[in-house]
Amino acid sequence: GPNMDATEKQIQNSIIAYLNSTGCYSWRNNSGLVHMRDRFGHDRMWRAGIKGGSDILGIARDGRFIAIEAKRKGKKATPIQEAFLQEIKQRGGYSGVACSIDEAIEIMKQYGQNT
Numbered sequence: 001g002p003n004m005d006a007t008e009k010q011i012q013n014s015i016i017a018y019l020n021s022t023g024c025y026s027w028r029n030n031s032g033l034v035h036m037r038d039r040f041g042h043d044r045m046w047r048a049g050i051k052g053g054s055d056i057l058g059i060a061r062d063g064r065f066i067a068i069e070a071k072r073k074g075k076k077a078t079p080i081q082e083a084f085l086q087e088i089k090q091r092g093g094y095s096g097v098a099c100s101i102d103e104a105i106e107i108m109k110q111y112g113q114n115t
Contacts, residue, residue: 006100012055012070015104019058019066022108026058026066052080054088054095060108065093068107073099 006014012028019026031049038044058066067088069077077085077097088095096107 006072008070008072011072011099014101015056015068015070015098018101018104023061024058024066026056029053029055029057050084052078052084054081054084060094065091067093067095068104069097071097071099075099
């Protein structure tokens with residue numbers, strides 16, 4: 001049932017833990033809107049992060065950039081998220097959509113062979 005599905009946050013956390021256990025340095029990228037009060041007491045909205053920026057960012061052992069979009073099974077990345085992943089891939093980074101540690105491993109392997 002639906003209770004068996006890992007939440008997106010659980011998927012993110014497990015992928016980050018996996019990446020860091022292999023010697024990568026990765027973290028959860030918080031993007032979206034942030035509410036802050038300015039010094040005059042006005043409520044302001046700030047956009048945090050890059051539009052479409054992946055959930056998980058990091059640096060691999062070989063110094064290359066990592067961008068992984070964590071999704072629940074069956075969910076797809078949005079076009080803006082896809083464009084971000086493509087951008088990273090074209091610059092030689094590791095990028096892709098993953099809904100499990102296994103899929104994250106595939107992303108890291110897939111591009112690990114290309115030099």
